[in-house]
Amino acid sequence: MKKQLKKIIYNLGLITVVEKLNYRLTKIRREKENKTFLKTYPDVNLPPDFYMYETFDLNYEKFYNGGKDTAQWVVNTLSEYKQLDKVKILDWGCGAGRVLRHIPDLTTDSTVYGSDYNTNYVAWCKANLKNCMVKENELTPPLEFDNNFFDVIYSISIFTHLSMEKHKQWLDELYRVSKVNAIVFITTHGKAYATKLNKSDKKKFKKGILIEHDYKIEGNRLFAAYQPPKLFEELCKSSGFRVLDHLERGIKNNRPTQDVWILTKN
Numbered sequence: 249m250k251k252q253l254k255k256i257i258y259n260l261g262l263i264t265v266v267e268k269l270n271y272r273l274t275k276i277r278r279e280k281e282n283k284t285f286l287k288t289y290p291d292v293n294l295p296p297d298f299y300m301y302e303t304f305d306l307n308y309e310k311f312y313n314g315g316k317d318t319a320q321w322v323v324n325t326l327s328e329y330k331q332l333d334k335v336k337i338l339d340w341g342c343g344a345g346r347v348l349r350h351i352p353d354l355t356t357d358s359t360v361y362g363s364d365y366n367t368n369y370v371a372w373c374k375a376n377l378k379n380c381m382v383k384e385n386e387l388t389p390p391l392e393f394d395n396n397f398f399d400v401i402y403s404i405s406i407f408t409h410l411s412m413e414k415h416k417q418w419l420d421e422l423y424r425v426s427k428v429n430a431i432v433f434i435t436t437h438g439k440a441y442a443t444k445l446n447k448s449d450k451k452k453f454k455k456g457i458l459i460e461h462d463y464k465i466e467g468n469r470l471f472a473a474y475q476p477p478k479l480f481e482e483l484c485k486s487s488g489f490r491v492l493d494h495l496e497r498g499i500k501n502n503r504p505t506q507d508v509w510i511l512t513k514n
């Protein structure tokens with residue numbers, strides 16, 4: 249939806265109504281292919297439809313098999329920096345477990361944790377993902393873990409829904425719970441996403457200003473943040489991280505992809 253139209257809907261106080269309508273329409277649109285998935289994979293335990301819609305897309309195939317592919321990609325990328333056997337791994341902002349659920353099968357003897365601020369997603373993950381330890385955190389730190397606890401942390405599309413203030417607080421917090429030499433994998437809305445911004449936001453983005461579209465309170469998918477790479481790099485460094493890599497994956501199949509940041513704690 250275009251920014252201006254969203255703003256009008258927001259100003260009329262209709263954002264929740266439109267969101268519910270969009271959810272219902274998506275459910276109808278996807279009904280056939282989702283039914284096919286259920287016939288093909290009768291044993292796959294999926295979260296409630298709304299959780300998938302809110303955290304990703306109401307597309308069972310993409311949520312489950314696409315989630316597995318993403319988990320494999322995360323593991324492959326992390327493995328370039330650290331071996332993933334017998335380590336403690338955190339999925340911060342695990343949502344309804346789209347990626348998290350596959351990580352135990354892709355690693356050996358590692359302890360896999362998840363954390364999210366949404367009570368419903370956490371309850372579902374706790375009840376259904378028995379090989380993961382899932383905790384709830386608040387919108388603001390801390391996490392329920394000791395200092396220097398994790399060897400590996402990954403966080404897919406969480407900073408993309410947070411304000412500047414929370415960027416600083418959460419980078420400090422991820423630093424606190426990382427062990428020395430830990431590897432931290434974070435995705436952001438980089439230059440590829442900036443192509444979606446309007447002219448004035450593009451200008452600000454180019455100047456290195458965080459763009460925040462707040463149609464709902466931060467944390468929600470209707471709060472979107474766009475991170476100029478230089479700014480995000482500076483924020484990571486201010487929290488104490490060393491940036492090992494910044495992967496810009498650009499536009500694929502006509503759609504922007506999120507940037508990946510690989511950080512470590514020295």
Ligand SMILES: C[S@@+](CC[C@H](N)C(=O)[O-])C[C@H]1O[C@@H](n2cnc3c(N)ncnc32)[C@H](O)[C@@H]1O
Nearest residue numbers: 303341342343346364365366387404405406467
């Ligand atoms: C776009 S979804 C991505 C979920 C999951 N990482 C995935 O890829 O399927 C964003 C997630 O960030 C979570 N989130 C937002 N703010 C958070 C915070 N401060 N702490 C933990 N989780 C947060 C939301 O609840 C939601 O599950």
